[in-house]
Amino acid sequence: MTTQTEQTVVARDLRSALRLVRERFGADALILETRSRQRPLAGALRMAEEIEVRVALPGAAGRMSEPGTPLAAEIARLESLLAVVETELDARESGRYPLATPLGELGLLPETLARLAADHAEEVPPVEQAKHGPALDRLALALPCLEAMAVADLRGYHALLGAPGVGRSALAAKLCARAAAAGASAVHIALAPAHGGERHRLEALAIAGGHEAVLAPDAGGLCEALRFFERRDLVIVDMPAFSLDQRALLERAAAQAGVPMLLRHAVLAADGWARFAPGLQEAAHYLAITRVDLADPLRLALDLTRDGAPLLSFVAGGTALGSTLELAQPAGLLAGLRSSLRPVRAEAGAGR
Structure with a gap:
């Protein structure tokens, strides 16, 4: 249970959650617990992934002696870890279908990705991580399109789908x-x-x-x-x-x-x-x-x-x-x- 001296922040990923904590409670807030959770996503084929972060407010009575991690240090550690992961993804995706890893994280099957890659390899340019930012952020607007493409491909027919209202x-x-x-x-x-x-x-x-x-x-x-x-x-x-x-x-x-x-x-x-x-x-x-x-x-x-x-x-x-x-x-x-x-x-x- 969250007390008056504790607050909970929910965001789509850890980086966003930490940013919200810093904006709302300052750099002196202590992170007590982080956990992931899922919820149904209306009209979609996947579950929404969320990160919940429980923090103690600066100066909260009875909390200063408990284990905790200063927010600034935690952010630095996690950003360093994310940078390493992104570097590994870049190296792993070299010469491969560039969207394979982020789509895999969305739960799309590898065989589906392979077929999509073979069908549309010439249409998808290489991904430039440094220029365009995190892969999942780049894909956010296209996720409904990608989900529908994956379903179509799994059922054995060729389909390239767009968003409603495209003219x-x-x-x-x-x-x-x-x-x-x-x-x-x-x-x-x-x-x-x-x-x-x-x-x-x-x-x-x-x-x-x-x-x-x-x-x-x-x-x-x-x-x-x-x-x-x-x-x-x-x-x-x-x-x-x-x-x-x-x-x-x-x-x-x-x-x-x-x-x-x-x-x-x-x-x-x-x-x-x-x-x-x-x-x-x-x-x-x-x-x-x-x-x-x-x-x-x-x-x-x-x-x-x-x-x-x-x-x-x-x-x-x-x-x-x-x-x-x-x-x-x-x-x-x-x-x-x-x-x-x-x-x-x-x-x-x-x-x-």
């Missing part, structure tokens, strides 16, 4: 614009509540990109749009965080419209819907997924995959959601739109 419609519009520039007729169908401002925004993007865009407020609107745009080379259906109900809605709309889906576009966010991705892969010719870059959580990207293999990628540099998107693999666009989509159309036409 799904802007990425879809850019994909349509690049398709139009490659000579394909493209349309962007956004499934979203009817809103005049959003409709005008999508239309403005379409005019600038040389493609078409329509806002479908419900299943009926989606069905009508699919039927109207049947002869387009590229049809992107832009939907919010996918659920099984929304997938069924897309399937029903395509069936009612009587059109084959030449390109089914599903954009996933790392907000808990990753578990539906295997079903989406089976239902789609293509799967496009927004993600954040592991090295810079504010760097957006969109990956288009076919049968689990990357086809092309868009990358947005900088922190602004409206920043210019660059096509990372220009050859993939022609390969995907002309070599793959047109044969699919021919097969669909022959079967009708």
